[in-house]
Amino acid sequence: MTDHVNGPLRPMPEDWQRALAVVAHPDDLEYGCSAAVAAWTDGGREVAYVLATRGEAGIDAVDPAACGPLREREQRASAAVVGVSTVEFLDHKDGVIEYGLALRRDIAAAIRRHRPELVITLNHRDTWGGVAWNTPDHVAVGRATLDAAGDAGNRWIFPELTEQGLEPWDGVRWVAVAGSSAPTHAVDAAPGMERAVQSLLEHRAYIEALTDQDPEAYCRSFLTANAEAAAERFGGRPAVTFEVFSR
Template identity: 70%
Template structure:
């Protein structure tokens, strides 16, 4: 949704946007993603509403997925860990946009621009939800790819922590997976709150 320009306190927004865009592309490449699209909303001040839903509906119409993965839209990550306004807004708007993408009477300008309605989204999976409904078991190779992907956010991680980026990434990734393992008979997994559509 953004280029992360407000995410590093010690770096001016224009430079942070350049660095974080490069880190996001490298992170995606580490897990085999070849195309990353930035929708250029302002980092830290994303507003939930029609403009956000329209941009997300356009992306869904462009890519025509049957599964959409989004951010945690709940107020917290669970317990007392408050979620960020951007995450909440994007998560909620994505849930709405999955329906908007298939409605030919909403955002008619998108169809006029060649983005025909797409009602093929069957599931929206919310990552990081404090209320997971499904888990996908992962193997050691998956864990290593996830660690490598997150570690690509070196400048961001360095601004957050004194830890080595790979050590930090391993702690975050394995911590989240191990927490879910308590619900999956000890097997590491990635959890989602899954919303069926249609």
Template identity: 50%
Template sequence: MTETGGDKPTLADFGDDFASVLCVVAHPDDIEYGTAAAVAKWTAAGKTVTYFLLTKGEAGIDTMHPDEAARVREQEERDGAAIVGVSEVDFGTHRDGNVEYGLALRRDISREIRRRKPDVVVTGHYGDRFVQGMLNQADHRAVGLATVDAVADAGNRWIFPELVDEGFEPWNVKRLCFGGSPTPTHFVDVGEHFDQAVASLEAHEAYNSALPDEFPKPAELIGMILGWGGQAAGVDKALTLDVVERR
């Protein structure tokens, strides 16, 4: 929800009333585009944060064969995660660029939710456009939408009863959050963790080096993303999130 001040809605502080977070995204580096700053704040405060990536980003480097790119990008993701205090990073088996919304995707995410038992799930916006009007990508849209449904699936033993057979009992997530949304409701003040966020993106060295020369460097890009959030929240740097409370 938002708080209101005069005629203009303002973002609510995300708060501190949770213990664990699961970040669900499509590719290595998706979390590093801003969310990692909040992750650094949360882990510094003693929260447990884990990552689940549905692909290994194997189609992300034009000059590198997908098999090699998968190995390189998986390690870069683990390196970037460690910088912000995350040691548990898991990957799915979906193909980069070919992720399809459907029962298989929902089941994989639901399984991970039941396994990790997070209070909070963070994923990406699944609309056609991100904040600032940038076009969204197919895998992002599929994973974001599937996460919406998987959060509900995770709490219902009869949707994927085979998960109970695997030993994963239902789990109810308290808060579902979308990064990159053009309609955020909450913010996380991350000014003290900007350098960690930049370093976590810089850890994706092979991927970053393959980007066009005109693409913003990590410090500039993270500065823009968190700067936009800061302007919306009235602080220096912030991650903005569209939050659905499920209590």
């Protein structure tokens, strides 16, 4: 093991104003980093969400035609709890997102629209810490987001975006990956934890299909356990962790 894996987690950069979070599904951010988002919006920063799908394949008992609108409503309500009012959907198909030029183009376009300094995504690696297999959607969107942060600033990649009025944006300074098994930075989870629990709880239809536990107990247990697991590397404080790539 390396110091990168075991050493102290550094505080997240603070000299930014706009962030864009790009993930595959409704609930990805709520499982991954909404306590940090709550702290950021409390501090006056702007955070927008872009989701590749509407999560329409996420509930076995609900037909995708009904599930997509349901999960979109839950995501918008969930985002509002942590101070996020802008939630966009790219309408890729849930469960079968393909990494490639179309996905990179859509994410690059979103970055050009929102012009963030910080881009956030979810674990893009094959596994969750070598223990559980990751989903193809997470891998595709995470990797495409890392790539699109560069694509967005190059006018000769996807020149059709410029023709559509989306000028290049080379202002992304960091891409922060939530849920990484190799985190480098962290945000104190305590100020935003209660809202993070309530934000995840807004995905009630999904959670009730996922577990027989009481939904609030399930949300609180999951989020607090993850935050407390990071405390040893963050001065004893429960934390939301990120693997940060500078640009």
